[in-house]
Amino acid sequence: MPLGAENGARGMDDTRMSDETARCTVCRQPLGEDGRCQHCDDDVHVWTIQDWRPLLTLGLVIVLGFSFTSLVVNTYSDKEKALATRYYQTGLHAMDAKRSPEAVADFEAALVYSHYNFQDGLELTDALVASGATSEALAQLHAFRDQRPGDAQVNLKLARLEAQRQQVDNAIRHYQDAVEGAWPEETDPVPQRIASRFESADYLVRQGRHEQATTALIALAAVLPTASPEQQRLGELFLSNGNAMEALKIFEAELQQYRNDRQRVIAQPGRSNENRLALKVSASEIETGKDRFRAALLGAARASLALGSHAAALHYLEEFKPDTAESRALREQLERMEALDPFARNANTARIRTERTMAAFHIAMDRLSQCGVPFAQSPASSSQSTPPKDPEQWSGFAKWASQLSPMMNERKLQGRDDVIESTMRFAFQSEMAAQNNCGKLSPNDEALLLLARERMGASR
Secondary structure, three states, rough: OHHHHHHHHHHHHHHHHHHHEEEEEOOOEOOOOOOOOOHOOOOOOOOHHHHHHHHHHHHHHHHHHHHHHHHHHHHHHHHHHHHHHHHHHHHHHHHOOHHHHHHHHHHHHHHHHHHOHHHHHHHHHHHHHHHOOOHHHHHHHHHHHHHOOOOOOHHHHHHHHHHHOOOHHHHHHHHHHHHHHOOOOOOHHHHHHHHHHHHOOOOOOOOOOOHEEEHHHHHHHOOOOOOOHHHHHHHHHHHHHOOHHHHHHHHHHEEEEEEEEHHHHHHHHOOOOOHHHHHHHHHHHHHHHHHHHHHHHOOOHHHHHHHHHHHHHHHHHOOOOOOOOOHHHHHHHHHHHHHOOOOOEEEEEEEEHHHHHHHHHHHHHHHHHHOOOOOOOOOOEEEEEEEOOOOOHHHHHHHHHHHHHHHHHHHHHHHOOOHHHHHHHHHHHHHHOOOOOOOOOOOOHHHHHHHHHHHOOOOO
């Protein structure tokens, strides 16, 4: 190339390079002599889309990155939830099928995928108990209680577990915490608390904690709706705890409620369609309430019997129709009591009175033989008797029996009301002394005890 042409080309390249380097890299405007961009340094400069393009591009990349990450995380989280639900349901089915070891494995897997969900943990403790891992379940429940000391579900499960381990005081304490504790927001706490109160009171009754059970039952009666079907159960618990008067009040209230409802239905005119519909609905309710009415009649009869009111018990049983096995058993008990009572209204001849007196004496003697009282022992019962726990007490009964024994024939008892009365006191006091110490009661022993309550006002 000629030298002049080469110099000319080099000059053009230098000019182009100087133009490129003389422009601002941000706004592409010419630079000043000092090499600074007048436009970018000027406060009133307005940025264009070209100015923002690099930042917008960077922002878009960041947003897309976060969206993708969120999509991946949510997808993984949904899969974890699905797996947790599947293992949880499988665990429930395993528990229903009495396959507790499988249930433990399923609930443990559910816990992992649910990131230790509280409800999954509670179900796991049930499975652990069912599989025999009581210590592990107890440790888990105590850990939950440390985290949620006022949680009713945790305390209720602890109470049941401690009851199973025969830790009575601990069980009672946890039952009380369950009654006063907080239930999940998605559940109605009222029926849950009532159910906990029932379970706690039933446990106290079965453990023989009569004073504590009485307090718990009175508190339960204060919150249980009068129309609740559980009123019958409450009366039964009062009766089992020896609170026969409280039980009778509940049963009588149930009977009165049924009679009032029935009378209201009968009194309705039923003329209009609306009234006839109301009558039909009420009649249906009355029909449903018959079972409660019959149960209340039996409860009232048993409560009256426990209170020593033979006549009242018989009155309730007369209204109970048709008979059932339980009502027949009660009738037989009443008949047995009457057959041992020389002071009953139908004991209208001297022979009947003496026969009943002698029968009561021999029943009491057989009962004393079970307590190891030497005088009362017969050859058949001596091998089965146990040594008396209080020899001095039983020696008094033996002496009393030895005084009465020669009089136990029809001829000597006729006209001797004083001996008949002394014999019945002996029978009553012997049965009361032996009821908790000398083995199982026979039906005749129970009849004499009931007579004792009626005639002597003896407490249960």
